[in-house]
Amino acid sequence: MKNCAFCKIVAGRAPASVVYEDKKTMALMTIAPANPGHVLVITKKHFPALESMEEKIGMYLFKITMRVADAVRKSGLRCKGINLFLADGEPQQEIPSPPHARNSKIPRRQFPDTSRPWLQTLARGT
Numbered sequence: 001m002k003n004c005a006f007c008k009i010v011a012g013r014a015p016a017s018v019v020y021e022d023k024k025t026m027a028l029m030t031i032a033p034a035n036p037g038h039v040l041v042i043t044k045k046h047f048p049a050l051e052s053m054e055e056k057i058g059m060y061l062f063k064i065t066m067r068v069a070d071a072v073r074k075s076g077l078r079c080k081g082i083n084l085f086l087a088d089g090e091p092q093q094e095i096p097s098p099p100h101a102r103n104s105k106i107p108r109r110q111f112p113d114t115s116r117p118w119l120q121t122l123a124r125g126t
């Protein structure tokens, strides 16, 4: 997609700190980390939402997400757990974000993380 920041990274037209890459996926450090070690795992092919993603690539994305989460835990970063967040669908206007489905792995340092109220919301599932 022409105006998608992640597609620009995949095409090599925008800089990124890439920590993993294969034929189908890419893992990169986010420019706005919730905590040190916050990594995004994206598909190289643009899918604006899960409903447009083939089940097979969704399963593969989660497989790579699990591997990256394991690497974050073993990296030596202060990490008591991992919060996994899936961005699916059109972004909300108050949070600019490319419409490219992706998984975020956010190292959890303490619970509840009072510095990030939205993480508590994610943890509760509400």
Ligand SMILES: [Zn+2]
Residues within 6 Å of the ligand: 001, 004, 005, 006, 007, 045, 046, 047, 098, 099, 100
């Ligand atoms: Zn994209």
